[in-house]
Amino acid sequence: MTATIALAGNPNAGKTSLFNVLTGARQHVGNYPGVTVEKKEGIYIDQERKFRIVDLPGTYSLTAYSMEEVVARDYLVNEEPAVVIDILDASNLERNLYLTVQLLELGVRVCVALNMMDVAKNRGISINVDKLSMLLGAPVIPMVARSGIGKKEVMVASGEVADLSAVRPKLEITYGEDIDQALAELTDLIKEHRFLTDTYPALWIALKYIEEDKQIKDLGKGADPEVSARLEKIVDRLSRHLQKTLNTYPEALIADHRYGYIKSIIRQGVVTYHHKQDRLYISDKIDKVVTNRFAGPMIAAATIFGLYQFVFVYSEVPVGWFEGFFGWIGGFAETHLPEGLLKSLIISGIIDGVGGVLGFVPLLMFMFFGISLLEDSGYLARVAFMLDRVFRIFGLHGSSVMAFIVSGGIAGGCAVPGVMATRTLKSKRERLATLLTVPFMNCGAKLPVFALLVAAFFSENQAVFMFFITLAAWVGALLVAKLFRSTIIRGASAPFVMELPPYRVPTFRGLVIHTWERTWQYIRKAGTVVLSISILLWAMMTFPGLPKSEEHGFDNARKKILAATPLNTASGLDSQKMGDDLSPQAESVRKALLRVDAQEAEAALKHSVAGRMGIALEKVSHWAGFDWRTNIALVGGFAAKEIVVATMGTAYSLGEVDPEETMGLSKKLANSPNWRPLVALSLIFFVMFYTPCFVAVVCISREAGSWKWGAFSMIFNTLLAFMLAVLIFQIGSALGF
Amino acid sequence: MNVRKMRQMLKNQSGTISAIRANGELGRRIRDMGLVPGASITIRGHAPLKDPVALRVMGFTLTLRNSEADLIDVEVK
Numbered sequence: 149m150t151a152t153i154a155l156a157g158n159p160n161a162g163k164t165s166l167f168n169v170l171t172g173a174r175q176h177v178g179n180y181p182g183v184t185v186e187k188k189e190g191i192y193i194d195q196e197r198k199f200r201i202v203d204l205p206g207t208y209s210l211t212a213y214s215m216e217e218v219v220a221r222d223y224l225v226n227e228e229p230a231v232v233i234d235i236l237d238a239s240n241l242e243r244n245l246y247l248t249v250q251l252l253e254l255g256v257r258v259c260v261a262l263n264m265m266d267v268a269k270n271r272g273i274s275i276n277v278d279k280l281s282m283l284l285g286a287p288v289i290p291m292v293a294r295s296g297i298g299k300k301e302v303m304v305a306s307g308e309v310a311d312l313s314a315v316r317p318k319l320e321i322t323y324g325e326d327i328d329q330a331l332a333e334l335t336d337l338i339k340e341h342r343f344l345t346d347t348y349p350a351l352w353i354a355l356k357y358i359e360e361d362k363q364i365k366d367l368g369k370g371a372d373p374e375v376s377a378r379l380e381k382i383v384d385r386l387s388r389h390l391q392k393t394l395n396t397y398p399e400a401l402i403a404d405h406r407y408g409y410i411k412s413i414i415r416q417g418v419v420t421y422h423h424k425q426d427r428l429y430i431s432d433k434i435d436k437v438v439t440n441r442f443a444g445p446m447i448a449a450a451t452i453f454g455l456y457q458f459v460f461v462y463s464e465v466p467v468g469w470f471e472g473f474f475g476w477i478g479g480f481a482e483t484h485l486p487e488g489l490l491k492s493l494i495i496s497g498i499i500d501g502v503g504g505v506l507g508f509v510p511l512l513m514f515m516f517f518g519i520s521l522l523e524d525s526g527y528l529a530r531v532a533f534m535l536d537r538v539f540r541i542f543g544l545h546g547s548s549v550m551a552f553i554v555s556g557g558i559a560g561g562c563a564v565p566g567v568m569a570t571r572t573l574k575s576k577r578e579r580l581a582t583l584l585t586v587p588f589m590n591c592g593a594k595l596p597v598f599a600l601l602v603a604a605f606f607s608e609n610q611a612v613f614m615f616f617i618t619l620a621a622w623v624g625a626l627l628v629a630k631l632f633r634s635t636i637i638r639g640a641s642a643p644f645v646m647e648l649p650p651y652r653v654p655t656f657r658g659l660v661i662h663t664w665e666r667t668w669q670y671i672r673k674a675g676t677v678v679l680s681i682s683i684l685l686w687a688m689m690t691f692p693g694l695p696k697s698e699e700h701g702f703d704n705a706r707k708k709i710l711a712a713t714p715l716n717t718a719s720g721l722d723s724q725k726m727g728d729d730l731s732p733q734a735e736s737v738r739k740a741l742l743r744v745d746a747q748e749a750e751a752a753l754k755h756s757v758a759g760r761m762g763i764a765l766e767k768v769s770h771w772a773g774f775d776w777r778t779n780i781a782l783v784g785g786f787a788a789k790e791i792v793v794a795t796m797g798t799a800y801s802l803g804e805v806d807p808e809e810t811m812g813l814s815k816k817l818a819n820s821p822n823w824r825p826l827v828a829l830s831l832i833f834f835v836m837f838y839t840p841c842f843v844a845v846v847c848i849s850r851e852a853g854s855w856k857w858g859a860f861s862m863i864f865n866t867l868l869a870f871m872l873a874v875l876i877f878q879i880g881s882a883l884g885f
Numbered sequence: 886m887n888v889r890k891m892r893q894m895l896k897n898q899s900g901t902i903s904a905i906r907a908n909g910e911l912g913r914r915i916r917d918m919g920l921v922p923g924a925s926i927t928i929r930g931h932a933p934l935k936d937p938v939a940l941r942v943m944g945f946t947l948t949l950r951n952s953e954a955d956l957i958d959v960e961v962k
C-alpha cells in the first residue's frame with residue numbers, strides 16, 4: 149500500500165500550487181463524504197517512492213469554525229496520514245505558524261514546507277531555516293511552489309518523516325498556571341476512563357473541552373455522557389475563575405499562549421527583517437487605487453463587465469461548435485434512423501438532453517477560468533470587501549455579487565455557472581441564500597421569452613422595458629434573499645473576518661487545471677441526472693400519442709391535398725432537394741401540408757401527458773391569465789427555458805419555432821383573443837421567478853449538499869412566481885387593463 | 886492611556902490591541918487570524934461605504950466589519 153501524505157496550510161499559502169507540481173496530471177477531484185468541501189487526491193512518483201497525496205482544505209486553524217476546518221481535522225485524526233506537509237507562507241510566518249503549532253499539538257508527523265521564499269526575500273525577510281526546524285522539532289524545507297523549487301527536497305524529507313519508527317512527542321505548550329492545572333485534571337480523568345482516547349490524544353481532548361469545541365463535546369457526550377459532564381464541570385469552574393480574575397475566556401487565553409509560543413520561537417533569531425516591517429508593498433500600492441472610494445467601484449464595475457463579456461461573448465465561438473456538433477448528430481439521426489418513437493426519443497430526449505448539458509460546457513469553462521483568474525490574483529477578495537456593505541443589508545456577503553452577475557445580473561447570463569460561482573463564498577448561510585436566489589436573475593434563455601412578449605405587446609419602448617425587467621430581477625432576488633435570511637436560513641451572519649491576500653500573478657497552468665477540474669465535475673455529476681429527466685420530459689410531451697382515428701383524420705387531410713394536386717407538381721415536391729426553388733403551386737401545396745403537420749403536432753401535444761397537465765392546470769392558471777398552451781410551454785421550460793418559446797410555437801400550430809426568429813409567433817400572440825399586455829406582463833414575471841431549469845436544480849442540489857434544497861427551489865420559486873403573476877393579473881384586470 | 890474601539894480609528898493610525906470582547910465563533914475567528922491582545926495593528930483604510938475596515942496585522946491585511954471592529958479595543962500610539 150502506498151503511504152499517504154496530506155497537505156495542510158493556510159488559504160493562499162500555495163497549497164494548490166504544491167499539489168499541482170507534486171502530482172502533475174495524476175489527480176482527481178471529489179468531495180469529502182457528506183459535505184460539499186472539495187477533496188483533491190493525486191499520486192506522486194519519483195525514482196525511489198510513490199505517495200498518495202491528499203490536499204486538505206485550506207484553514208487558518210483547527211478549531212471547528214468552518215466546514216473546512218472540521219473536514220481537515222477529521223481527516224488527520226481518522227485517516228492518520230503518514231506525514232502532513234504543512235505549507236507556510238514565509239512572508240507571513242507568524243500567522244502561518246498558528247496552524248503548525250496546532251498540528252504539533254495534535255501529534256501528527258509534520259514536515260514543514262516553507263513556501264514563498266522568493267516573496268520573503270523580496271520583502272527583505274530572511275529566515276534561519278535550521279533554527280526553525282530545531283525549535284519546531286520538524287524538518288523545514290524552503291521552497292517556491294509556483295516554480296517547483298524545493299519539491300524534491302520536501303518529498304525526501306517527508307519520506308524520512310514517514311519512515312521514523314518512534315512517534316515524536318507531542319508539543320506541549322504552557323498555557324499559564326490556571327489552565328495548565330485544569331488541563332492536568334482533565335487529562336487524568338480522560339486517561340482514567342479512556343475517554344475518546346482511541347481516536348485523539350488525551351491532552352488534545354482536554355484542550356478542545358476548554359476551547360468549548362462543539363464537535364468534540366458532542367462526540368464526548370455520545371461516547372460517555374457521565375465523564376463528559378464531569379469534564380464540562382471542570383471547564384466551567386475554570387471559565388468562571390478566569391472571567392473573575394482576568395476578565396477573559398479560557399479559549400482566548402489559549403490562543404494568547406499559542407501566539408506567545410510562536411513569538412518566542414521567532415524572537416530566537418529565526419526571522420530577520422532587513423526593511424522596516426510596515427513599509428508599503430506593491431500590493432498596498434495597488435490597493436490604494438483599486439479600493440479607492442471613487443476609483444474602486446468603477447474599476448470593479450469595469451472588471452465585472454469585462455468578466456461578463458469574456459464569459460458570454462468569447463464563449464460564443466466554442467458554444468457554436470458544440471451546437472453545430474449536436475445539430476450535426478441530430479441531423480444525422482434525422483436522416484438515418486427510421487421514422488418512429490425511437491427516433492423521436494433519440495433526437496428529442498437523448499441528443500437534446502445531452503446536448504443541453506454539454507452545451508453549457510464552453511460557457512462554464514470560460515466562467516471558471518475568469519473567476520479563477522480573479523480569485524487567484526486576489527482581486528475577488530477586494531470586490532467582496534467593497535460591496536459587502538450593500539449585500540449585507542440583504543443577509544448576503546460581499547462575495548455574493550459574482551454569482552448574481554454571472555447568473556444574469558446583467559441580462560443574459562446563466563444560473564448554472566452562477567450557482568457554481570457561489571463556491572467562492574465561505575460562510576454557509578450566506579452561500580445558501582445566494583445560491584437559492586441567483587436563479588431569479590434573467591439568464592440568456594429567459595431573454596427570448598421576454599423578447600417575444602415585449603415585441604408583441606410593448607413594442608413602443610422595448611429598451612426601457614428590458615431594463616425594467618433586469619431591475620425587477622435584482623429587486624426580487626435581493627428581497628427573497630432577505631426573506632430567506634430572516635426565516636428558513638435565519639441566523640447571525642458568519643464573521644466577515646477575511647484576509648486580503650497580496651496580489652499575485654496566477655500561473656496559466658494553475659488556472660487551466662482549476663478550470664478543467666470544475667468543468668469535469670459538472671459534466672460527470674450533472675450529465676447522468678439530466679439525461680434521465682430529459683427523457684422523462686420527452687415522454688411526457690409524447691405519450692400517449694394521438695388516437696388512431698385522429699391520426700387518420702390528419703392523414704386523410706394530407707391525402708386530400710395531394711389528391712387535388714396535379715401530378716407533375718406533386719412529383720416536384722417529392723424530388724425536392726434542400727435549397728431548390730419550388731414552383732409557386734408546389735410551394736403552396738407544401739405550405740398546406742406543413743399546416744396539417746403543425747395542426748397534428750398541436751393536437752398530439754394537447755393529447756400528451758404534458759398537454760393534459762396544461763389543460764388541468766388551466767383551472768388554477770387562469771387566475772394568472774395563462775391558458776393551456778402557455779402552461780405546457782412553462783412545463784417544457786423546466787427542461788430549459790429556451791423551450792418555452794419553441795413549445796408555444798407548437799401549441800399555436802406554428803410548428804417548431806426558432807427562438808431567435810419569433811416574429812410570426814409574436815404576431816400570432818398579439819392577435820390572439822386570449823392575450824393582452826396584462827397577460828404578457830403576468831407571464832414575464834412568472835418566467836422570471838418560477839422554477840430554475842433542471843440543470844440549475846441539479847447544480848443547486850449538489851452545491852447545497854441535499855436534494856431537499858433543489859426541490860425547495862422548484863416549489864418555492866414556482867409558488868412565488870405564481871403569486872406574483874396572479875397579483876399582477878388580478879389587480880390589472882380590476883383596474884381595467 | 887489612549888484606548889479606543891477599533892471602529893473609531895482613522896486611516897493609517899497604529900496601535901496595540903488591548904482587549905477583545907468577542908467570544909464564541911466570532912472570537913475564535915478573530916483570534917485565529919492573529920488578532921490577540923498585544924498584537925500591533927495599523928488601519929489601512931475603509932471600503933467605499935466606510936465599512937468594512939482593512940487593517941494590517943503581523944504583515945498581512947485583514948478586513949473586519951465595523952460591528953466586529955467594535956469588539957476590539959486598541960491602545961492607539
Ligand SMILES: Nc1nc2c(ncn2[C@@H]2O[C@H](COP(=O)(O)OP(=O)(O)O)[C@@H](O)[C@H]2O)c(=O)[nH]1
Pocket residue numbers: 157158159160161162163164165166206263264265266267291292293294295524525652653654655658
Ligand atoms: N511568488 C510566489 N507565488 C506563489 C508561490 N506559490 C504559489 N504562489 C502563488 O500564490 C497564489 C496562491 O497559490 P495557491 O496555490 O492557489 O494557494 P492555496 O490557496 O494555498 O491553494 C497563486 O497565485 C500562486 O501562483 C511561490 O512560491 N512564490
